[in-house]
Amino acid sequence: TQLLEQSPQFLSIQEGENLTVYCNSSSVFSSLQWYRQEPGEGPVLLVTVVTGGEVKKLKRLTFQFGDARKDSSLHITAAQPGDTGLYLCAGLHTGTASKLTFGTGTRLQVTL
């Protein structure tokens, strides 16, 4: 059972456009992370949001954690070809056996 659903699954846009990726769950998480993965590589952490309602900005990327800590969004302003990749959200359940549960992924392609 996939606990974290991402939408859309695929997104192909032109340079300069804005986009939003959604990550939704029925579970409450202690924190929510976003990773980006490029072909042939492992995922790399972009950001962690911890507090319900928290908003974090990383240059043209804006991340938000839902008030109930069940969902998150990633907004990219003025997308560039360098933003191309697979975006993965991941929810963390804290505790001794804290597990990181990944979302289904959103594959973004930005063309000139």
Place this chain on the structure above:
Amino acid sequence: NAGVTQTPKFQVLKTGQSMTLQCAQDMNHEYMSWYRQDPGMGLRLIHYSVGAGITDQGEVPNGYNVSRSTTEDFPLRLLSAAPSQTSVYFCASRLIGGEDTEAFFGQGTRLTVV
């Protein structure tokens, strides 16, 4: 600083063969885990370990075994490979504790079972 090292990078197995995917980290992380990545399904947790001598199952453990004899190494064994195990496998490590610990990933092993 090597981070997380996985070997091999590519492997082709025949159905029924066994093999071990190697994973080593040099960051003294307590937590290590194995994921498989399939199209449209993100990363699914196979097994994880919170320290040497301690392992537990993730969401898709069937057909895989793990052991953790040292902090650094966390090998994944396929006992009798099946075509359904064709996938890309990632090992990850991180510190335990805190809500903002970063997971560090290896470069992955692309496994094909024919």
